[in-house]
Amino acid sequence: MDTGKKPRHRPVDLVKREAILDAARDEFFTHGFAAASIETIAAVSGVSKVTIYNRFKTKETLFAAVVERQCTMMSAVFVAPDAPGTDLRQQLIAFGETMVDFLTQPHVMRFERRIGAEAELRPEVGELFLNAGPRRLRRELTALLESAVSKGTIRPCDCEMAAGHLYGLICGFDMFFARFSENGPDPHQLQQQVPDAVDRFLDAYGD
Amino acid sequence: MDTGKKPRHRPVDLVKREAILDAARDEFFTHGFAAASIETIAAVSGVSKVTIYNRFKTKETLFAAVVERQCTMMSAVFVAPDAPGTDLRQQLIAFGETMVDFLTQPHVMRFERRIGAEAELRPEVGELFLNAGPRRLRRELTALLESAVSKGTIRPCDCEMAAGHLYGLICGFDMFFARFSENGPDPHQLQQQVPDAVDRFLDAYGD
DNA sequence: TACATTATGAACGATTGCGTTCAATTATAC
DNA sequence: GTATAATTGAACGCAATCGTTCATAATGTA
Numbered sequence: 337m338d339t340g341k342k343p344r345h346r347p348v349d350l351v352k353r354e355a356i357l358d359a360a361r362d363e364f365f366t367h368g369f370a371a372a373s374i375e376t377i378a379a380v381s382g383v384s385k386v387t388i389y390n391r392f393k394t395k396e397t398l399f400a401a402v403v404e405r406q407c408t409m410m411s412a413v414f415v416a417p418d419a420p421g422t423d424l425r426q427q428l429i430a431f432g433e434t435m436v437d438f439l440t441q442p443h444v445m446r447f448e449r450r451i452g453a454e455a456e457l458r459p460e461v462g463e464l465f466l467n468a469g470p471r472r473l474r475r476e477l478t479a480l481l482e483s484a485v486s487k488g489t490i491r492p493c494d495c496e497m498a499a500g501h502l503y504g505l506i507c508g509f510d511m512f513f514a515r516f517s518e519n520g521p522d523p524h525q526l527q528q529q530v531p532d533a534v535d536r537f538l539d540a541y542g543d
Numbered sequence: 544m545d546t547g548k549k550p551r552h553r554p555v556d557l558v559k560r561e562a563i564l565d566a567a568r569d570e571f572f573t574h575g576f577a578a579a580s581i582e583t584i585a586a587v588s589g590v591s592k593v594t595i596y597n598r599f600k601t602k603e604t605l606f607a608a609v610v611e612r613q614c615t616m617m618s619a620v621f622v623a624p625d626a627p628g629t630d631l632r633q634q635l636i637a638f639g640e641t642m643v644d645f646l647t648q649p650h651v652m653r654f655e656r657r658i659g660a661e662a663e664l665r666p667e668v669g670e671l672f673l674n675a676g677p678r679r680l681r682r683e684l685t686a687l688l689e690s691a692v693s694k695g696t697i698r699p700c701d702c703e704m705a706a707g708h709l710y711g712l713i714c715g716f717d718m719f720f721a722r723f724s725e726n727g728p729d730p731h732q733l734q735q736q737v738p739d740a741v742d743r744f745l746d747a748y749g750d
Numbered sequence: 751t752a753c754a755t756t757a758t759g760a761a762c763g764a765t766t767g768c769g770t771t772c773a774a775t776t777a778t779a780c
Numbered sequence: 781g782t783a784t785a786a787t788t789g790a791a792c793g794c795a796a797t798c799g800t801t802c803a804t805a806a807t808g809t810a
Contacts, residue, residue: 345779346778375767446663456573457573497739504714504716533711581798593801
């Protein structure tokens, strides 16, 4: 219960919290947890090191906070564009384009790369990420395909597997390659490949 | 020229070099370059720290040596099983199974995860990896499909894109998910999905 | 046995970085 | 203005680690 009773003292600066988390995100994702420097984070965010330790008990806590913020940010993105009325091909293309748009963002790619590495020693971080992003994505895509099956637009199949197939067709080698090169995939080029991928998917699964 | 002239002194212990590289691989890929400890590597490989510095000038040099060894190890694997005489479906299934077999090896997955992260600060490492593995893989798969096109087994198409499609169909979500969970993909299950993926590929590209 | 080189172990200097302490300053409510 | 809490800057203890030095031991050839 927030009694609205205002304390008679200096309030915490909420802007600073975001600044800290922003700087921490960059530092952690660029150098990794171990090599990240709290002092650098303090300097970049324009905040005293003590302030950071006042708000986040340890380096681990700060890292967890960063990951959590990124995860909620991610899960907010996946809203299935189940625009009824348009045909399946258009729906799948829209879905694919949204997905590609999202996945090719530099900061998303950096997030992915870093979580993959950190999960080596911190499995719970990997789980958090999976639940916030990939599993959600698969669930929604599967639901979309199940609805298509029930409408008879595509033939009956294991829709979860089909979702994986569509995802794979869209990404091809590109997302794989992009993880290891500084200049990620050309989002524009990947966009152009989406219709092709969807058409191959419909060749394979269409009625 | 190796004149066969034997030096009259204690020779270098070649076994130790491998031991060092093995320990270094584990340490680097588990903790990342920055957090890896040379002293741990020395202890695990049963070698003095000075010996390591005698053979590898710096930590960076040692890391580079590890990456290079892993890369040559990888490039040695990709021999296209272009068994002529078998039909395309069998050929693609064999290719897929070999690929899955290789990619799901725990030490290969750890290599991938770590290179992805390190490439953030060391692009040249990412390039090395790409040339040793993924690009080679794509080249061979593309060649296989081109030969299939010329034989009329599948219809004419952009074979490099088709190769990406086949790769994507085979991996689906699984390789993606596996990067973030401690228990990787069930290689057995992935194996079973290969024929399905190949059949969907042939649905889409078959003549 | 004498020699040449590799390998070891222990210690060192220098750096970095976490997390803490403390006195001083700032911002807000009353 | 005063009380209260947030924030700062500087300094500290402590541990880890890179890379080096050096005296000593081990291992091979001649």
